[in-house]
Amino acid sequence: MKSYIKEYFAKMNIEINDKKAEQFITYKDMLKEWNKVMNLTGITEDREVVIKHFGDSVSLLSAADFEGKSVIDVGTGAGFPGLPLKIACPSIELTLLDALRKRLDFLKAVCDKTGTEAELVHGRAEDTAKDGSYREKFDIAVSRAVAELNILAEMDMPFVKKGGLMLALKGPGAYDEAKRAENAVRTLGGEIREIRKIILPETELEHTVIIIEKIGETPREYPRRFKKMERAPL
Ligand code: SAM
Numbered sequence: 001m002k003s004y005i006k007e008y009f010a011k012m013n014i015e016i017n018d019k020k021a022e023q024f025i026t027y028k029d030m031l032k033e034w035n036k037v038m039n040l041t042g043i044t045e046d047r048e049v050v051i052k053h054f055g056d057s058v059s060l061l062s063a064a065d066f067e068g069k070s071v072i073d074v075g076t077g078a079g080f081p082g083l084p085l086k087i088a089c090p091s092i093e094l095t096l097l098d099a100l101r102k103r104l105d106f107l108k109a110v111c112d113k114t115g116t117e118a119e120l121v122h123g124r125a126e127d128t129a130k131d132g133s134y135r136e137k138f139d140i141a142v143s144r145a146v147a148e149l150n151i152l153a154e155m156d157m158p159f160v161k162k163g164g165l166m167l168a169l170k171g172p173g174a175y176d177e178a179k180r181a182e183n184a185v186r187t188l189g190g191e192i193r194e195i196r197k198i199i200l201p202e203t204e205l206e207h208t209v210i211i212i213e214k215i216g217e218t219p220r221e222y223p224r225r226f227k228k229m230e231r232a233p234l
Helices: 002-011 018-034 046-062 082-088 101-114 149-159 174-180 182-187 226-231
Strands: 070-074 093-098 119-122 138-144 160-170 190-199 206-214
Touching (some): 002 018, 018 046, 018 082, 046 160, 070 082, 082 101, 093 101, 101 119, 149 160, 149 182, 149 226, 160 174, 174 182, 182 190
Parallel strands (some): 070 093, 070 138
Antiparallel strands (some): 160 206
16 A cells, blocks of 8 residues: 555655655545544545545645645545645645534544644634634635535635635536636635646546635625525625
């Protein structure tokens, strides 16, 4: 498994040393173990975990410079994409946010066992983003599989400082989503810079990353309550 992980990441031009490969193996084993007693993922086959969880997550490294950056993963679930990014690029200052306590228990156990430093925050994005110690404090906000972009932008953008980035990992529907979210992104102080296609080696999957730059402040009234975001996306 160790050499498979190293070779897979090498195909993505990411160098993984022995220590990082071992951290990924521990993470994968714990994901499979804990998944027996709680709902973490539908993907449990070893190589699939490497490709669809770890590979997909670290593909974000090709979309921005993460070195030494403060990063928040909003709706991280079992840690994707934030935790693989941190393992691959340890200089990241990582915050993992999720509304479900059990998932944070899992993440704490993985961080402890792999010796990974991360701040774990249990809360809803729309509440945490009102807290002065998190609002507009991050260089980069990342999210995967949390909400459509017109809602996700309202969840993520308030965390990003001016000049920072929001990166949303998406599938082939990213182009339509981005169109529908143009107004939301602008209202929240951002601008869609690019939709980049991601090639995941050994798969036919069409993945994309939507890259949004924060060019102004997010008005104080955002984010709204989640029900409101859903009912009336910006
Ligand atoms: N990002 C992970 C991934 O790609 O595997 C998890 C995706 S899972 C489908 C969505 C996650 O977002 C869940 O863990 C859920 O608890 C979290 N979530 C949904 N709405 C949220 C909110 N308003 N604030 C914080 N977390 C939220």
